[in-house]
Amino acid sequence: MVGPGVPKEYMRSTEEALQYQTGFANEFQSEALPGALPAHNNPQVCPYGLYAEQLSGTSFTSPRRQNFRSWLYRIRPSVNNSRFKPAEGIDPAKFGASADPAHSELTPNQLRWQPFSVPEEPVDFAHGLTTICMSGSPASKQGYAMHMYAASTSMTDCSFCNADGDFLIVPQLGALKIQTEFGIMVVSPGEICVIQCGMRFSVALVHGTARGYMLEVYGSHFVLPDLGPVGANGLAAPRDFQTPVAHFEDRECGFTVLHKLCGQVFQAQQNHSPFDVVAWHGNYAPYKYDLARYCPVNTVAFDHADPSIFTVLTCPSHIPGTATADFVVFPPRWTVADHTFRPPYYHRNVMTEFMGLINGTYEAKQGGFVPGGASLHVCMTPHGPDTATFESAIAKDSTRPEHLPADALAFMFEVSHIPRIMKHALHCQELEDDYQECWSGLKSHFKASQGPKGQQVLHANGSNHTS
Numbered sequence: 001m002v003g004p005g006v007p008k009e010y011m012r013s014t015e016e017a018l019q020y021q022t023g024f025a026n027e028f029q030s031e032a033l034p035g036a037l038p039a040h041n042n043p044q045v046c047p048y049g050l051y052a053e054q055l056s057g058t059s060f061t062s063p064r065r066q067n068f069r070s071w072l073y074r075i076r077p078s079v080n081n082s083r084f085k086p087a088e089g090i091d092p093a094k095f096g097a098s099a100d101p102a103h104s105e106l107t108p109n110q111l112r113w114q115p116f117s118v119p120e121e122p123v124d125f126a127h128g129l130t131t132i133c134m135s136g137s138p139a140s141k142q143g144y145a146m147h148m149y150a151a152s153t154s155m156t157d158c159s160f161c162n163a164d165g166d167f168l169i170v171p172q173l174g175a176l177k178i179q180t181e182f183g184i185m186v187v188s189p190g191e192i193c194v195i196q197c198g199m200r201f202s203v204a205l206v207h208g209t210a211r212g213y214m215l216e217v218y219g220s221h222f223v224l225p226d227l228g229p230v231g232a233n234g235l236a237a238p239r240d241f242q243t244p245v246a247h248f249e250d251r252e253c254g255f256t257v258l259h260k261l262c263g264q265v266f267q268a269q270q271n272h273s274p275f276d277v278v279a280w281h282g283n284y285a286p287y288k289y290d291l292a293r294y295c296p297v298n299t300v301a302f303d304h305a306d307p308s309i310f311t312v313l314t315c316p317s318h319i320p321g322t323a324t325a326d327f328v329v330f331p332p333r334w335t336v337a338d339h340t341f342r343p344p345y346y347h348r349n350v351m352t353e354f355m356g357l358i359n360g361t362y363e364a365k366q367g368g369f370v371p372g373g374a375s376l377h378v379c380m381t382p383h384g385p386d387t388a389t390f391e392s393a394i395a396k397d398s399t400r401p402e403h404l405p406a407d408a409l410a411f412m413f414e415v416s417h418i419p420r421i422m423k424h425a426l427h428c429q430e431l432e433d434d435y436q437e438c439w440s441g442l443k444s445h446f447k448a449s450q451g452p453k454g455q456q457v458l459h460a461n462g463s464n465h466t467s
């Protein structure tokens with residue numbers, strides 16, 4: 001809805017607003033009314049009588065290439081709200097990641113959850129968030145939290161803002177229509193989006209219900225991974241990232257502004273919609289990405305490559321080469337490795353791995369890991385293929401290419417800090433208490449009398465032969 005006084009021919013419908021600008025962390029600019037963007041950042045009086053407001057995503061003095069900020073030209077400044085008080089209907093024991101030890105525990109156990117059910121009663125995105133685990137501290141701007149959402153109704157006259165860090169949202173069920181101060185994005189299962197620290201947004205459900213995963217990173221932002229010897233192309237291409245165009249509403253109404261600070265959610269009232277940004281420019285803006293655009297690079301001869309080859313986005317830490325969090329996708333693809341155990345190898349990882357399944361099946365598990373479910377293997381917790389996957393993988397003809405199911409889409413949040421798990425997530429009915437059973441059939445295949453004889457061995461010069 002556009003307010004009085006705006007000539008009809010200039011009104012941008014919601015459909016028109018669903019155009020996107022493409023590129024990763026570009027200097028974007030967009031205006032919903034012609035001439036709304038001023039020629040410099042803060043003129044004495046802005047076009048259309050708008051207020052100029054800067055949103056900083058990094059310190060003012062960050063190096064130029066890591067300096068993120070945008071200028072917003074809005075009908076009313078953001079400052080016009082009542083005093084914040086603790087949010088109603090959001091239980092800190094369930095969501096917030098305040099790292100309060102009263103709400104969380106440590107465990108080296110392998111963990112897996114069945115899908116969280118979508119509530120039958122009306123619950124919106126903000127009130128349907130559940131924190132699974134977290135590490136570090138939003139106050140010292142290091143670490144992350146992982147959440148799930150399950151919603152049965154749209155947020156109305158209500159926005160959410162995270163002052164702790166950026167949200168990476170992975171829908172699994174139902175498309176989300178996300179209204180932000182920068183414009184609107186529709187994000188469907190198979191796509192992801194990032195809404196950065198400080199941005200107000202509201203989530204409407206396109207299909208009536210929605211469920212998915214959310215990774216929150218404190219203190220720094222997602223970037224595209226370097227490609228090194230891979231070259232100038234491959235993995236996620238910058239041109240495939242989509243940022244909304246400006247879209248505004250001039251709406252006076254009772255509006256609730258939710259605001260998360262150091263894991264605690266607060267709320268304030270204001271008398272208008274915060275989605276009143278008529279024009280904006282800058283490099284700090286939300287974006288979405290279709291995982292089907294991801295161009296995987298993988299082994300074409302032998303051995304199983306580490307999953308880092310499937311990194312879509314990475315959030316660097318202060319340690320070179322070690323991410324605070326990586327977002328990794330396991331896309332449909334050919335597997336062609338010769339004489340190789342093709343599923344993921346058994347391993348213990350210094351990093352912590354949270355996995356979700358958007359659709360289909362995952363190559364390391366023949367049963368149990370289902371779409372909407374999740375698993376968590378913390379630092380050094382052993383894991384790998386279940387018994388059925390192992391037995392079928394060693395019996396397969398590994399000289400034949402195989403296409404993984406075209407509808408299978410799994411992902412991983414791989415993080416460096418060791419997480420505490422929320423108590424409610426450890427004691428909820430969705431947690432499988434017999435997850436370990438999936439490995440209990442892994443029997444010894446050891447035969448002391450049989451060496452490599454009769455098996456494919458790899459010579460130092462790279463050639464294969466049968467001894």
Ligand SMILES: O=C(O)Cc1cc(O)ccc1O
Nearest residue numbers: 306307343344345353364383
């Ligand atoms: O544990 C998992 O399933 C994720 C994973 C996949 C892979 O191909 C190699 C290592 C790894 O941790």
Ligand SMILES: [Fe+2]
Nearest residue numbers: 347349353383
């Ligand atoms: Fe793993």
